[in-house]
Amino acid sequence: STSRHVWYYEGRNGWWMYDQRTNDEIDQSFRRGDRRVEILIVGHLYIVDFENMNQYRLNDTQRRRRIKYDLISAPKKGVAGLKLD
Numbered sequence: 001s002t003s004r005h006v007w008y009y010e011g012r013n014g015w016w017m018y019d020q021r022t023n024d025e026i027d028q029s030f031r032r033g034d035r036r037v038e039i040l041i042v043g044h045l046y047i048v049d050f051e052n053m054n055q056y057r058l059n060d061t062q063r064r065r066r067i068k069y070d071l072i073s074a075p076k077k078g079v080a081g082l083k084l085d
């Protein structure tokens with residue numbers, strides 16, 4: 001994708017970028033106008049909900065993380081759990 005914006009999910013004290021494959025899936029779904037999309041993250045199905053702008057594990061809806069669509073240059077912790085620096 002040549003977009004300058006990417007998708008992020010919430011961490012404890014900052015934002016994580018999604019890995020590129022997942023970002024592309026989310027992007028395509030959002031552009032289609034879907035309300036939500038199912039994504040596979042390290043063996044677990046998650047829902048990315050565009051109406052509530054959050055994500056949560058399908059079989060364990062306790063933890064809901066906010067998501068955002070922001071500039072690729074926005075402050076971040078890293079990518080999909082891999083820390084920057």
Ligand code: V3L
Nearest residue numbers: 009010011012013016018019041057063065077080081082
């Ligand atoms: N991509 C990758 N891993 C994820 C994602 C995702 N979209 N969603 C959840 N996990 P839960 P700090 C996160 C991981 O929501 O220090 C970060 O990537 C999630 O990883 O209860 O709090 C870091 O690796 C967590 O390990 O389903 O900012 C880690 O948290 C696990 O799935 C710590 O980040 C359960 O998340």
